[in-house]
Amino acid sequence: MTAGETQQAIEATFRIERARLIAGLARIVRDVDRAEELAQDALVIALSEWPRTGVPANPGAWLMTAAKRRAIDAIRRDRMRTRKHAEIARELDGEVDDDAANVVEAVEAAVDDDPGDELLGLIFTACHPILSADARAALTLRVIGGLTTDEIARAFLTSEATIAQRIVRAKKTIGNAGLGFEVPRGGDRTARLASVLEVIYLIFNEGYAATAGDDLVRPDLCLEAQRLGRMLAGLMPGDSEVLGLLALMEIQASRLSARTGPDGAFVPLPEQNRARWDQLLIRRGLDALARAEALAKAPENQGPYAVQAALAACHARARNATDTDWPRIAALYDRLRAVMPSPVVELNRAVAHSMAFGPEAGLRLVDAMADAAMLRNYAPLPAARGDFLFRAGRLAEARAEFEAAARLTRNAREKAFLLARAEACG
Amino acid sequence: MRVMVFVKATEDSEKGIAPTAETAAMFEAMGKFNEELVNAGVMLAGDGLKPSSAGKRIAFDGPGRSVIDGPFAETRELVAGFWLWEVKDMDEAVAWAKRCPNPMPGPSELEIRPLYEMDDLEEYLTPEATEIHDRNRDKLGGN
Numbered sequence: 001m002t003a004g005e006t007q008q009a010i011e012a013t014f015r016i017e018r019a020r021l022i023a024g025l026a027r028i029v030r031d032v033d034r035a036e037e038l039a040q041d042a043l044v045i046a047l048s049e050w051p052r053t054g055v056p057a058n059p060g061a062w063l064m065t066a067a068k069r070r071a072i073d074a075i076r077r078d079r080m081r082t083r084k085h086a087e088i089a090r091e092l093d094g095e096v097d098d099d100a101a102n103v104v105e106a107v108e109a110a111v112d113d114d115p116g117d118e119l120l121g122l123i124f125t126a127c128h129p130i131l132s133a134d135a136r137a138a139l140t141l142r143v144i145g146g147l148t149t150d151e152i153a154r155a156f157l158t159s160e161a162t163i164a165q166r167i168v169r170a171k172k173t174i175g176n177a178g179l180g181f182e183v184p185r186g187g188d189r190t191a192r193l194a195s196v197l198e199v200i201y202l203i204f205n206e207g208y209a210a211t212a213g214d215d216l217v218r219p220d221l222c223l224e225a226q227r228l229g230r231m232l233a234g235l236m237p238g239d240s241e242v243l244g245l246l247a248l249m250e251i252q253a254s255r256l257s258a259r260t261g262p263d264g265a266f267v268p269l270p271e272q273n274r275a276r277w278d279q280l281l282i283r284r285g286l287d288a289l290a291r292a293e294a295l296a297k298a299p300e301n302q303g304p305y306a307v308q309a310a311l312a313a314c315h316a317r318a319r320n321a322t323d324t325d326w327p328r329i330a331a332l333y334d335r336l337r338a339v340m341p342s343p344v345v346e347l348n349r350a351v352a353h354s355m356a357f358g359p360e361a362g363l364r365l366v367d368a369m370a371d372a373a374m375l376r377n378y379a380p381l382p383a384a385r386g387d388f389l390f391r392a393g394r395l396a397e398a399r400a401e402f403e404a405a406a407r408l409t410r411n412a413r414e415k416a417f418l419l420a421r422a423e424a425c426g
Numbered sequence: 427m428r429v430m431v432f433v434k435a436t437e438d439s440e441k442g443i444a445p446t447a448e449t450a451a452m453f454e455a456m457g458k459f460n461e462e463l464v465n466a467g468v469m470l471a472g473d474g475l476k477p478s479s480a481g482k483r484i485a486f487d488g489p490g491r492s493v494i495d496g497p498f499a500e501t502r503e504l505v506a507g508f509w510l511w512e513v514k515d516m517d518e519a520v521a522w523a524k525r526c527p528n529p530m531p532g533p534s535e536l537e538i539r540p541l542y543e544m545d546d547l548e549e550y551l552t553p554e555a556t557e558i559h560d561r562n563r564d565k566l567g568g569n
Contacts, residue, residue, distance in 0.1 A: 012517035013524075016466065055524070116465065223512070230467030280470060280510070 244306030250285030
């Protein structure tokens with residue numbers, strides 16, 4: 001192996017350990033930034049020693065010990081620096097040794113914690129609701145995913161300076177709030193977990209739905225979110241929503257290569273070439289969904305992610321678009337509406353009912369939507385109404401709806417599609 | 427990227443599972459390693475294979491097909507187990523493979539092979555070939 005290859009191998013090993021290392025260190029020094037620095041110091045030490053000694057049998061423990069020594073040294077130095085002369089004089093009488101011993105003891109105790117628990121604690125801290133959703137996503141990708149600020153900036157199509165600043169501010173906010181890097185127990189656990197799941201799904205969707213930029217999808221970001229989801233499912237195997245989110249992401253990701261056509265245009269679900277769906281991901285998604293459903297015990301206990309995963313699974317199970325089990329999808333939307341009410345869910349529910357029970361059923365629901373006003377400028381609403389009316393044979397009304405939808409959309413391809421549908425109404 | 431990691435067979439693995447304390451210890455260590463892989467979001471699938479004496483080979487020669495019963499010779503070329511991993515790059519795959527407990531009582535080997543991704547193939551396939559390939563994938567991957 002050349003020196004360069006050795007360095008690469010050491011860095012690959014470090015990458016595997018990095019998140020756990022930062023998690024363990026953050027709990028000792030109560031500071032994400034310092035924990036990151038200490039982990040980096042440990043890498044530097046490894047890069048100088050491992051080429052001579054070889055990679056140790058337990059590289060994670062080795063790196064932790066190296067970083068821990070650095071931490072203890074730094075704590076001692078800090079204490080020395082902040083002491084006044086008189087105190088230093090007292091220290092000279094022996095007190096410093098007691099103090100240092102206490103510090104070492106505290107560090108040793110913290111290091112003995114379950115490393116999985118520490119990692120989970122760091123994930124919960126990086127996704128703390130006191131941070132904005134953007135800050136949570138950036139910090140999580142940095143400290144858990146191990147992405148550089150440059151990689152995160154490119155993923156979110158923003159400047160490196162913006163991301164770097166976002167991360168610095170987030171770390172400061174965490175420090176000022178005095179967060180303990182612990183896994184929340186009791187009352188606020190559900191809310192805190194919801195915040196973690198939201199961040200992971202936000203990262204996934206940024207890759208899957210690509211709200212900006214030239215590419216419709218950015219698969220790297222999806223992969224990163226899937227990795228986080230799989231990690232979380234490994235750390236919290238008893239939580240239905242954790243598995244629900246994993247199932248949802250695996251099934252959605254299974255369609256990634258079918259979602260864009262050769263010209264880069266978006267291909268809607270019914271027109272996708274299902275042979276391109278990744279069957280391995282579908283199987284993994286269905287497995288995770290089965291576990292999520294078993295953990296929820298009864299359907300009415302299932303949370304929004306498990307229900308959305310069940311919806312995605314209905315499509316994944318259909319070998320052809322015509323095989324889709326629309327009555328089941330309609331029933332799942334009824335359930336989703338109860339656990340995650342939103343105008344968009346209402347609209348999708350109306351579409352599902354129209355597919356299951358005919359266009360009149362869809363029209364009835366869409367016209368009964370209490371908060372349709374919120375969707376006044378939402379092109380899919382008149383587009384869906386237009387579709388229901390078209391299928392019900394009310395062509396003149398359908399035409400008006402398609403034209404209204406075409407005026408609302410800002411996407412040129414979608415506009416052309418809607419105008420073509422208006423034209424087809426005669 | 428996805429890689430397939432093969433556990434190469436040895437004379438020991440070709441004899442089947444030996445009911446020894448070493449085997450029990452290896453299974454335990456392997457279980458812990460798999461747990462690490464799962465918790466890191468790396469492992470997608472994996473299993474151990476029975477000795478080649480339980481296997482069959484189908485040999486092709488033009489239109490001809492003949493079935494050959496195991497066991498097969500050239501032990502070192504046989505596979506005793508596999509994983510499918512999702513990793514960022516080959517360096518990461520190698521780093522993980524290095525921390526695998528030795529799967530065999532004696533010297534043994536893992537082999538890491540990256541999978542072709544859809545994009546790799548598209549460069550070489552005509553639209554017609556892609557369609558046929560897709561159909562095949564569908565049949566192969568069907569659940």
